[in-house]
Amino acid sequence: MKEVVQSLLAQMHRNNPDLCFEIHFWDGEKNKYGDGEPKTVLKFNTEKSVKRVFSDGYLGFGEEYMNGNIDIEGDFQEPLKIAFDPAFENLKLSLLHKLKVLKNDVATRDTLRRTPENIQYHYDLGNDFYKLWLDKSMTYSCAYFKNETDTLEEAQQQKYEHICRKLLLKAGDTLIDVGCGWGGMMFYAVKHYGVKATGCTLSKQQYAYILEKIKQENLQDSVTVLLKDYRTITGQYDKFVSIGMFEHVGKKFIPTFFDHVQNLLKPKGIGLLHTIGKDTASSPDEWTMKYIFPGGYIPVIDEILNAMGRRKLNFVDVENLRLHYSMTLDEWSRRYETHVDDVRKLFDERFVRMWRLFLNGSSVGFRFGNTRLFQIAFTHGLNNEYPLTREFIYGE
Incomplete structure:
Protein backbone atom coordinates (compact mmCIF):
# COMPACT_ATOMS: atom_id res chain seq x y z
CA MET A 1 0.00 0.00 0.00
CA LYS A 2 2.84 2.39 0.87
CA GLU A 3 4.47 1.81 -2.51
CA VAL A 4 1.22 2.71 -4.27
CA VAL A 5 1.05 5.99 -2.34
CA GLN A 6 4.65 6.81 -3.18
CA SER A 7 4.08 6.14 -6.87
CA LEU A 8 0.92 8.26 -6.91
CA LEU A 9 2.58 11.16 -5.09
CA ALA A 10 5.56 11.05 -7.44
CA GLN A 11 3.17 11.35 -10.38
CA MET A 12 1.35 14.22 -8.69
CA HIS A 13 4.63 16.01 -8.09
CA ARG A 14 5.51 15.69 -11.77
CA ASN A 15 2.15 17.31 -12.55
CA ASN A 16 2.75 20.05 -9.94
CA PRO A 17 6.53 20.66 -9.71
CA ASP A 18 6.05 23.76 -7.54
CA LEU A 19 4.61 21.66 -4.71
CA CYS A 20 7.12 20.93 -1.96
CA PHE A 21 6.04 18.61 0.83
CA GLU A 22 7.02 15.64 2.99
CA ILE A 23 5.15 12.43 3.71
CA HIS A 24 5.69 10.58 6.98
CA PHE A 25 4.47 7.00 7.26
CA TRP A 26 3.40 5.04 10.33
CA ASP A 27 6.62 2.96 10.33
CA GLY A 28 8.93 6.01 10.46
CA GLU A 29 9.78 6.20 6.75
CA LYS A 30 9.83 9.74 5.30
CA ASN A 31 9.68 10.89 1.68
CA LYS A 32 10.25 14.40 0.38
CA TYR A 33 8.83 15.76 -2.88
CA GLY A 34 10.08 18.99 -4.41
CA ASP A 35 13.09 21.21 -3.82
CA GLY A 36 13.70 23.51 -0.87
CA GLU A 37 12.07 23.57 2.53
CA PRO A 38 8.78 21.63 2.60
CA LYS A 39 5.71 23.81 3.10
CA THR A 40 3.79 20.90 4.58
CA VAL A 41 4.33 17.59 6.32
CA LEU A 42 1.52 15.07 5.76
CA LYS A 43 1.55 12.27 8.32
CA PHE A 44 -0.17 8.92 7.90
CA ASN A 45 -0.19 7.61 11.47
CA THR A 46 -1.72 4.24 10.60
CA GLU A 47 -1.73 1.97 7.57
CA LYS A 48 -5.52 2.00 7.72
CA SER A 49 -5.57 5.75 7.08
CA VAL A 50 -3.91 5.22 3.70
CA LYS A 51 -6.33 2.46 2.80
CA ARG A 52 -9.28 4.73 3.69
CA VAL A 53 -8.05 7.43 1.32
CA PHE A 54 -7.83 4.89 -1.51
CA SER A 55 -11.17 3.25 -0.77
CA ASP A 56 -13.22 6.35 0.12
CA GLY A 57 -11.37 9.32 -1.39
CA TYR A 58 -11.84 12.68 0.29
CA LEU A 59 -14.47 11.22 2.62
CA GLY A 60 -11.91 8.73 3.90
CA PHE A 61 -9.22 11.40 4.18
CA GLY A 62 -11.54 13.70 6.11
CA GLU A 63 -12.67 11.04 8.56
CA GLU A 64 -9.14 9.82 9.20
CA TYR A 65 -7.98 13.41 9.81
CA MET A 66 -10.89 14.04 12.19
CA ASN A 67 -9.99 10.87 14.12
CA GLY A 68 -6.31 11.83 14.43
CA ASN A 69 -5.03 9.09 12.12
CA ILE A 70 -3.78 11.72 9.66
CA ASP A 71 -1.98 14.91 10.69
CA ILE A 72 -0.96 18.00 8.73
CA GLU A 73 1.89 20.25 9.86
CA GLY A 74 2.74 23.55 8.20
CA ASP A 75 0.61 24.98 5.38
CA PHE A 76 -2.69 23.18 5.91
CA GLN A 77 -4.01 23.88 2.43
CA GLU A 78 -0.98 22.62 0.50
CA PRO A 79 -1.80 18.88 0.67
CA LEU A 80 -5.48 19.56 0.02
CA LYS A 81 -4.56 20.83 -3.45
CA ILE A 82 -3.57 17.26 -4.27
CA ALA A 83 -7.27 16.34 -4.35
CA PHE A 84 -7.61 18.35 -7.58
CA ASP A 85 -4.70 16.65 -9.33
CA PRO A 86 -5.91 14.42 -12.21
CA ALA A 87 -3.98 11.48 -10.78
CA PHE A 88 -6.04 11.63 -7.59
CA GLU A 89 -9.34 12.58 -9.22
CA ASN A 90 -9.12 9.51 -11.45
CA LEU A 91 -8.76 7.06 -8.57
CA LYS A 92 -11.35 4.31 -8.80
CA LEU A 93 -13.29 4.32 -5.55
CA SER A 94 -14.70 1.13 -4.13
CA LEU A 95 -18.26 -0.05 -4.79
CA LEU A 96 -18.82 -0.04 -1.02
CA HIS A 97 -17.95 3.66 -0.91
CA LYS A 98 -20.39 4.44 -3.71
CA LEU A 99 -23.15 2.59 -1.86
CA LYS A 100 -22.37 4.61 1.29
CA VAL A 101 -22.72 7.84 -0.68
CA LEU A 102 -26.06 6.75 -2.14
CA LYS A 103 -27.34 5.75 1.30
CA ASN A 104 -26.31 9.10 2.79
CA ASP A 105 -27.98 11.02 -0.06
CA VAL A 106 -31.28 9.22 0.45
CA ALA A 107 -31.11 9.71 4.22
CA THR A 108 -30.57 13.48 4.04
CA ARG A 109 -32.82 14.60 1.18
CA ASP A 110 -34.31 17.98 1.95
CA THR A 111 -37.99 17.22 2.44
CA LEU A 112 -40.22 19.69 4.23
CA ARG A 113 -40.11 17.43 7.30
CA ARG A 114 -36.33 16.97 7.28
Whole structure:
Protein backbone atom coordinates (compact mmCIF):
# COMPACT_ATOMS: atom_id res chain seq x y z
CA MET A 1 0.00 0.00 0.00
CA LYS A 2 2.84 2.39 0.87
CA GLU A 3 4.47 1.81 -2.51
CA VAL A 4 1.22 2.71 -4.27
CA VAL A 5 1.05 5.99 -2.34
CA GLN A 6 4.65 6.81 -3.18
CA SER A 7 4.08 6.14 -6.87
CA LEU A 8 0.92 8.26 -6.91
CA LEU A 9 2.58 11.16 -5.09
CA ALA A 10 5.56 11.05 -7.44
CA GLN A 11 3.17 11.35 -10.38
CA MET A 12 1.35 14.22 -8.69
CA HIS A 13 4.63 16.01 -8.09
CA ARG A 14 5.51 15.69 -11.77
CA ASN A 15 2.15 17.31 -12.55
CA ASN A 16 2.75 20.05 -9.94
CA PRO A 17 6.53 20.66 -9.71
CA ASP A 18 6.05 23.76 -7.54
CA LEU A 19 4.61 21.66 -4.71
CA CYS A 20 7.12 20.93 -1.96
CA PHE A 21 6.04 18.61 0.83
CA GLU A 22 7.02 15.64 2.99
CA ILE A 23 5.15 12.43 3.71
CA HIS A 24 5.69 10.58 6.98
CA PHE A 25 4.47 7.00 7.26
CA TRP A 26 3.40 5.04 10.33
CA ASP A 27 6.62 2.96 10.33
CA GLY A 28 8.93 6.01 10.46
CA GLU A 29 9.78 6.20 6.75
CA LYS A 30 9.83 9.74 5.30
CA ASN A 31 9.68 10.89 1.68
CA LYS A 32 10.25 14.40 0.38
CA TYR A 33 8.83 15.76 -2.88
CA GLY A 34 10.08 18.99 -4.41
CA ASP A 35 13.09 21.21 -3.82
CA GLY A 36 13.70 23.51 -0.87
CA GLU A 37 12.07 23.57 2.53
CA PRO A 38 8.78 21.63 2.60
CA LYS A 39 5.71 23.81 3.10
CA THR A 40 3.79 20.90 4.58
CA VAL A 41 4.33 17.59 6.32
CA LEU A 42 1.52 15.07 5.76
CA LYS A 43 1.55 12.27 8.32
CA PHE A 44 -0.17 8.92 7.90
CA ASN A 45 -0.19 7.61 11.47
CA THR A 46 -1.72 4.24 10.60
CA GLU A 47 -1.73 1.97 7.57
CA LYS A 48 -5.52 2.00 7.72
CA SER A 49 -5.57 5.75 7.08
CA VAL A 50 -3.91 5.22 3.70
CA LYS A 51 -6.33 2.46 2.80
CA ARG A 52 -9.28 4.73 3.69
CA VAL A 53 -8.05 7.43 1.32
CA PHE A 54 -7.83 4.89 -1.51
CA SER A 55 -11.17 3.25 -0.77
CA ASP A 56 -13.22 6.35 0.12
CA GLY A 57 -11.37 9.32 -1.39
CA TYR A 58 -11.84 12.68 0.29
CA LEU A 59 -14.47 11.22 2.62
CA GLY A 60 -11.91 8.73 3.90
CA PHE A 61 -9.22 11.40 4.18
CA GLY A 62 -11.54 13.70 6.11
CA GLU A 63 -12.67 11.04 8.56
CA GLU A 64 -9.14 9.82 9.20
CA TYR A 65 -7.98 13.41 9.81
CA MET A 66 -10.89 14.04 12.19
CA ASN A 67 -9.99 10.87 14.12
CA GLY A 68 -6.31 11.83 14.43
CA ASN A 69 -5.03 9.09 12.12
CA ILE A 70 -3.78 11.72 9.66
CA ASP A 71 -1.98 14.91 10.69
CA ILE A 72 -0.96 18.00 8.73
CA GLU A 73 1.89 20.25 9.86
CA GLY A 74 2.74 23.55 8.20
CA ASP A 75 0.61 24.98 5.38
CA PHE A 76 -2.69 23.18 5.91
CA GLN A 77 -4.01 23.88 2.43
CA GLU A 78 -0.98 22.62 0.50
CA PRO A 79 -1.80 18.88 0.67
CA LEU A 80 -5.48 19.56 0.02
CA LYS A 81 -4.56 20.83 -3.45
CA ILE A 82 -3.57 17.26 -4.27
CA ALA A 83 -7.27 16.34 -4.35
CA PHE A 84 -7.61 18.35 -7.58
CA ASP A 85 -4.70 16.65 -9.33
CA PRO A 86 -5.91 14.42 -12.21
CA ALA A 87 -3.98 11.48 -10.78
CA PHE A 88 -6.04 11.63 -7.59
CA GLU A 89 -9.34 12.58 -9.22
CA ASN A 90 -9.12 9.51 -11.45
CA LEU A 91 -8.76 7.06 -8.57
CA LYS A 92 -11.35 4.31 -8.80
CA LEU A 93 -13.29 4.32 -5.55
CA SER A 94 -14.70 1.13 -4.13
CA LEU A 95 -18.26 -0.05 -4.79
CA LEU A 96 -18.82 -0.04 -1.02
CA HIS A 97 -17.95 3.66 -0.91
CA LYS A 98 -20.39 4.44 -3.71
CA LEU A 99 -23.15 2.59 -1.86
CA LYS A 100 -22.37 4.61 1.29
CA VAL A 101 -22.72 7.84 -0.68
CA LEU A 102 -26.06 6.75 -2.14
CA LYS A 103 -27.34 5.75 1.30
CA ASN A 104 -26.31 9.10 2.79
CA ASP A 105 -27.98 11.02 -0.06
CA VAL A 106 -31.28 9.22 0.45
CA ALA A 107 -31.11 9.71 4.22
CA THR A 108 -30.57 13.48 4.04
CA ARG A 109 -32.82 14.60 1.18
CA ASP A 110 -34.31 17.98 1.95
CA THR A 111 -37.99 17.22 2.44
CA LEU A 112 -40.22 19.69 4.23
CA ARG A 113 -40.11 17.43 7.30
CA ARG A 114 -36.33 16.97 7.28
CA THR A 115 -35.27 20.52 6.38
CA PRO A 116 -35.37 21.93 9.94
CA GLU A 117 -33.11 19.19 11.29
CA ASN A 118 -30.65 19.64 8.41
CA ILE A 119 -30.46 23.40 9.03
CA GLN A 120 -30.24 23.11 12.80
CA TYR A 121 -27.45 20.52 12.41
CA HIS A 122 -25.26 23.27 10.97
CA TYR A 123 -26.56 26.65 12.10
CA ASP A 124 -27.65 25.86 15.64
CA LEU A 125 -24.18 24.98 16.86
CA GLY A 126 -24.48 28.09 18.98
CA ASN A 127 -24.13 31.80 18.31
CA ASP A 128 -21.08 31.83 20.59
CA PHE A 129 -19.26 29.49 18.20
CA TYR A 130 -19.91 31.62 15.11
CA LYS A 131 -19.12 34.86 16.97
CA LEU A 132 -15.57 33.60 17.45
CA TRP A 133 -14.66 33.83 13.77
CA LEU A 134 -17.35 35.68 11.79
CA ASP A 135 -17.29 39.46 11.37
CA LYS A 136 -19.26 41.80 13.61
CA SER A 137 -22.37 41.56 11.41
CA MET A 138 -22.41 37.75 11.85
CA THR A 139 -22.39 37.26 8.09
CA TYR A 140 -21.82 33.64 7.10
CA SER A 141 -21.52 33.96 3.33
CA CYS A 142 -19.04 35.10 0.69
CA ALA A 143 -17.74 38.65 1.18
CA TYR A 144 -16.89 41.13 -1.59
CA PHE A 145 -13.29 42.36 -1.65
CA LYS A 146 -12.52 45.51 -3.61
CA ASN A 147 -8.88 45.19 -2.55
CA GLU A 148 -6.82 42.39 -1.06
CA THR A 149 -6.17 44.61 1.97
CA ASP A 150 -9.88 44.97 2.85
CA THR A 151 -10.84 43.74 6.30
CA LEU A 152 -13.51 41.08 6.58
CA GLU A 153 -15.84 43.66 8.14
CA GLU A 154 -15.34 45.99 5.17
CA ALA A 155 -15.75 43.21 2.63
CA GLN A 156 -19.02 41.96 4.12
CA GLN A 157 -20.53 45.45 4.13
CA GLN A 158 -19.33 45.90 0.55
CA LYS A 159 -21.12 42.66 -0.36
CA TYR A 160 -24.40 43.97 1.00
CA GLU A 161 -23.96 47.26 -0.85
CA HIS A 162 -23.12 45.35 -4.05
CA ILE A 163 -26.36 43.38 -3.73
CA CYS A 164 -28.48 46.41 -2.83
CA ARG A 165 -27.32 48.16 -5.99
CA LYS A 166 -28.10 45.17 -8.18
CA LEU A 167 -31.58 45.08 -6.62
CA LEU A 168 -32.06 48.81 -7.29
CA LEU A 169 -33.32 49.19 -3.74
CA LYS A 170 -35.10 52.41 -2.83
CA ALA A 171 -36.91 53.79 0.21
CA GLY A 172 -40.25 52.12 0.82
CA ASP A 173 -39.43 48.90 -1.06
CA THR A 174 -40.57 45.67 0.54
CA LEU A 175 -37.77 43.09 0.64
CA ILE A 176 -38.05 39.37 1.39
CA ASP A 177 -34.81 37.63 2.46
CA VAL A 178 -35.13 33.84 2.24
CA GLY A 179 -32.63 32.15 4.52
CA CYS A 180 -31.71 35.41 6.23
CA GLY A 181 -29.00 34.07 8.53
CA TRP A 182 -28.31 36.45 11.40
CA GLY A 183 -30.03 39.29 9.52
CA GLY A 184 -27.03 41.15 8.11
CA MET A 185 -28.60 41.85 4.72
CA MET A 186 -31.90 43.03 6.21
CA PHE A 187 -30.29 45.38 8.72
CA TYR A 188 -28.01 46.86 6.05
CA ALA A 189 -30.85 47.41 3.57
CA VAL A 190 -33.09 49.00 6.21
CA LYS A 191 -30.41 51.36 7.51
CA HIS A 192 -28.93 52.41 4.16
CA TYR A 193 -31.93 52.25 1.82
CA GLY A 194 -35.02 52.67 3.99
CA VAL A 195 -36.74 49.44 2.95
CA LYS A 196 -39.13 47.28 4.94
CA ALA A 197 -37.48 43.87 5.27
CA THR A 198 -38.87 40.45 6.09
CA GLY A 199 -36.61 37.47 6.59
CA CYS A 200 -37.14 33.78 7.26
CA THR A 201 -34.87 31.23 8.90
CA LEU A 202 -35.19 27.71 10.27
CA SER A 203 -32.45 28.26 12.85
CA LYS A 204 -33.83 28.97 16.30
CA GLN A 205 -30.55 30.58 17.34
CA GLN A 206 -30.53 32.93 14.36
CA TYR A 207 -34.17 33.79 14.98
CA ALA A 208 -33.50 34.67 18.63
CA TYR A 209 -30.44 36.73 17.67
CA ILE A 210 -32.39 38.81 15.12
CA LEU A 211 -35.31 39.39 17.50
CA GLU A 212 -32.91 40.73 20.13
CA LYS A 213 -31.16 42.99 17.62
CA ILE A 214 -34.49 44.36 16.34
CA LYS A 215 -35.36 45.26 19.91
CA GLN A 216 -31.95 46.77 20.68
CA GLU A 217 -31.98 48.97 17.58
CA ASN A 218 -35.70 49.81 17.75
CA LEU A 219 -36.40 48.47 14.26
CA GLN A 220 -39.76 46.81 14.97
CA ASP A 221 -41.44 48.82 12.20
CA SER A 222 -38.79 47.99 9.60
CA VAL A 223 -37.59 44.42 10.17
CA THR A 224 -39.67 41.25 10.57
CA VAL A 225 -38.18 37.81 11.09
CA LEU A 226 -40.10 34.55 10.69
CA LEU A 227 -39.13 31.14 12.06
CA LYS A 228 -40.58 29.44 9.00
CA ASP A 229 -39.75 27.31 6.01
CA TYR A 230 -39.75 29.49 2.88
CA ARG A 231 -42.30 27.12 1.35
CA THR A 232 -44.92 28.28 3.85
CA ILE A 233 -44.50 32.04 3.31
CA THR A 234 -47.21 34.00 1.47
CA GLY A 235 -47.54 37.57 0.21
CA GLN A 236 -45.72 39.51 -2.51
CA TYR A 237 -42.68 41.76 -2.31
CA ASP A 238 -40.96 44.37 -4.47
CA LYS A 239 -37.55 42.75 -4.10
CA PHE A 240 -36.30 39.24 -3.35
CA VAL A 241 -32.91 38.10 -2.07
CA SER A 242 -31.47 34.78 -0.94
CA ILE A 243 -27.85 34.60 0.20
CA GLY A 244 -26.18 31.25 0.86
CA MET A 245 -29.42 29.34 1.36
CA PHE A 246 -30.01 27.78 -2.07
CA GLU A 247 -27.30 25.18 -1.44
CA HIS A 248 -29.60 23.63 1.17
CA VAL A 249 -32.60 23.24 -1.16
CA GLY A 250 -31.55 19.96 -2.76
CA LYS A 251 -31.67 18.95 -6.42
CA LYS A 252 -35.21 17.59 -6.23
CA PHE A 253 -36.59 20.86 -4.86
CA ILE A 254 -34.96 23.35 -7.24
CA PRO A 255 -38.23 23.71 -9.22
CA THR A 256 -40.18 24.12 -5.97
CA PHE A 257 -37.83 26.86 -4.81
CA PHE A 258 -38.34 28.92 -7.95
CA ASP A 259 -42.09 28.30 -7.91
CA HIS A 260 -42.12 30.09 -4.57
CA VAL A 261 -39.78 32.84 -5.76
CA GLN A 262 -42.22 33.48 -8.61
CA ASN A 263 -45.09 33.71 -6.12
CA LEU A 264 -43.23 35.97 -3.68
CA LEU A 265 -41.88 38.49 -6.21
CA LYS A 266 -44.22 41.06 -7.74
CA PRO A 267 -44.41 41.31 -11.55
CA LYS A 268 -41.35 43.23 -12.80
CA GLY A 269 -39.88 42.91 -9.30
CA ILE A 270 -36.14 42.37 -8.99
CA GLY A 271 -34.45 39.46 -7.22
CA LEU A 272 -30.95 38.24 -6.50
CA LEU A 273 -29.73 34.72 -5.80
CA HIS A 274 -26.31 34.43 -4.14
CA THR A 275 -25.28 30.77 -4.17
CA ILE A 276 -22.45 28.30 -4.44
CA GLY A 277 -22.57 26.46 -7.75
CA LYS A 278 -20.58 24.72 -10.46
CA ASP A 279 -19.79 25.33 -14.13
CA THR A 280 -20.26 21.67 -15.02
CA ALA A 281 -21.53 18.57 -13.26
CA SER A 282 -19.01 16.75 -11.06
CA SER A 283 -19.00 14.29 -8.20
CA PRO A 284 -20.19 15.75 -4.90
CA ASP A 285 -17.88 16.29 -1.94
CA GLU A 286 -19.22 13.45 0.18
CA TRP A 287 -17.32 14.48 3.32
CA THR A 288 -18.79 18.00 3.37
CA MET A 289 -22.29 16.75 2.60
CA LYS A 290 -22.08 14.17 5.39
CA TYR A 291 -20.54 16.30 8.14
CA ILE A 292 -21.24 19.95 7.31
CA PHE A 293 -24.25 20.30 4.99
CA PRO A 294 -26.46 17.20 5.21
CA GLY A 295 -29.18 17.40 2.58
CA GLY A 296 -27.23 19.97 0.58
CA TYR A 297 -26.65 20.04 -3.17
CA ILE A 298 -24.32 22.23 -5.23
CA PRO A 299 -26.16 23.00 -8.51
CA VAL A 300 -24.72 23.52 -11.96
CA ILE A 301 -25.31 27.02 -13.34
CA ASP A 302 -27.51 25.82 -16.21
CA GLU A 303 -29.80 23.98 -13.76
CA ILE A 304 -30.42 27.30 -12.04
CA LEU A 305 -30.92 29.41 -15.16
CA ASN A 306 -33.18 26.84 -16.86
CA ALA A 307 -35.40 26.52 -13.80
CA MET A 308 -35.62 30.31 -13.54
CA GLY A 309 -36.40 30.78 -17.20
CA ARG A 310 -39.29 28.33 -17.13
CA ARG A 311 -40.91 30.53 -14.48
CA LYS A 312 -40.37 33.86 -16.24
CA LEU A 313 -37.59 34.78 -13.82
CA ASN A 314 -35.38 36.44 -16.40
CA PHE A 315 -31.73 36.80 -15.39
CA VAL A 316 -30.20 40.21 -16.12
CA ASP A 317 -26.78 39.82 -14.51
CA VAL A 318 -24.60 36.83 -13.57
CA GLU A 319 -21.34 37.28 -11.67
CA ASN A 320 -18.82 34.71 -10.45
CA LEU A 321 -17.19 35.67 -7.13
CA ARG A 322 -15.10 32.50 -6.83
CA LEU A 323 -11.90 34.12 -5.55
CA HIS A 324 -13.86 36.37 -3.19
CA TYR A 325 -15.14 33.27 -1.41
CA SER A 326 -11.67 31.74 -1.17
CA MET A 327 -10.44 34.97 0.43
CA THR A 328 -13.42 34.99 2.79
CA LEU A 329 -12.72 31.42 3.87
CA ASP A 330 -9.04 32.19 4.40
CA GLU A 331 -9.98 35.03 6.73
CA TRP A 332 -12.46 32.80 8.58
CA SER A 333 -9.72 30.15 8.92
CA ARG A 334 -7.29 32.70 10.33
CA ARG A 335 -9.83 33.88 12.90
CA TYR A 336 -10.81 30.31 13.72
CA GLU A 337 -7.20 29.38 14.56
CA THR A 338 -6.82 32.56 16.61
CA HIS A 339 -9.73 31.42 18.78
CA VAL A 340 -9.24 27.65 18.49
CA ASP A 341 -8.71 27.26 22.25
CA ASP A 342 -12.10 28.89 22.78
CA VAL A 343 -13.60 26.45 20.26
CA ARG A 344 -12.13 23.60 22.32
CA LYS A 345 -14.04 24.88 25.35
CA LEU A 346 -17.26 24.36 23.38
CA PHE A 347 -16.52 21.18 21.40
CA ASP A 348 -14.20 18.18 21.33
CA GLU A 349 -11.02 17.80 19.27
CA ARG A 350 -12.78 15.85 16.52
CA PHE A 351 -15.10 18.84 15.97
CA VAL A 352 -12.12 21.23 15.99
CA ARG A 353 -10.42 19.21 13.27
CA MET A 354 -13.65 18.87 11.29
CA TRP A 355 -14.15 22.63 11.02
CA ARG A 356 -10.48 23.28 10.30
CA LEU A 357 -10.70 20.89 7.37
CA PHE A 358 -14.01 22.36 6.19
CA LEU A 359 -12.81 25.97 6.12
CA ASN A 360 -9.47 25.21 4.48
CA GLY A 361 -10.80 22.58 2.11
CA SER A 362 -13.55 24.90 0.91
CA SER A 363 -11.04 27.66 0.19
CA VAL A 364 -8.93 25.28 -1.87
CA GLY A 365 -12.04 24.09 -3.71
CA PHE A 366 -12.93 27.62 -4.80
CA ARG A 367 -9.36 28.43 -5.82
CA PHE A 368 -8.41 25.22 -7.60
CA GLY A 369 -11.57 23.15 -8.10
CA ASN A 370 -14.96 23.36 -9.78
CA THR A 371 -16.65 25.36 -7.01
CA ARG A 372 -18.06 28.78 -7.87
CA LEU A 373 -20.00 31.56 -6.17
CA PHE A 374 -22.72 32.96 -8.40
CA GLN A 375 -24.67 36.15 -7.92
CA ILE A 376 -27.65 36.06 -10.28
CA ALA A 377 -29.82 39.16 -10.58
CA PHE A 378 -33.20 38.59 -12.24
CA THR A 379 -36.60 40.13 -12.82
CA HIS A 380 -40.08 38.61 -12.63
CA GLY A 381 -41.04 38.86 -16.26
CA LEU A 382 -39.31 41.21 -18.66
CA ASN A 383 -38.33 44.49 -17.04
CA ASN A 384 -37.14 46.89 -19.71
CA GLU A 385 -36.31 49.52 -17.10
CA TYR A 386 -33.34 47.62 -15.68
CA PRO A 387 -30.10 49.56 -16.46
CA LEU A 388 -28.44 48.87 -19.80
CA THR A 389 -24.90 48.69 -18.36
CA ARG A 390 -23.29 47.70 -15.06
CA GLU A 391 -22.01 51.21 -14.32
CA PHE A 392 -24.77 51.76 -11.74
CA ILE A 393 -23.25 48.98 -9.62
CA TYR A 394 -19.80 50.55 -9.36
CA GLY A 395 -20.51 54.29 -9.25
CA GLU A 396 -19.95 56.18 -6.01
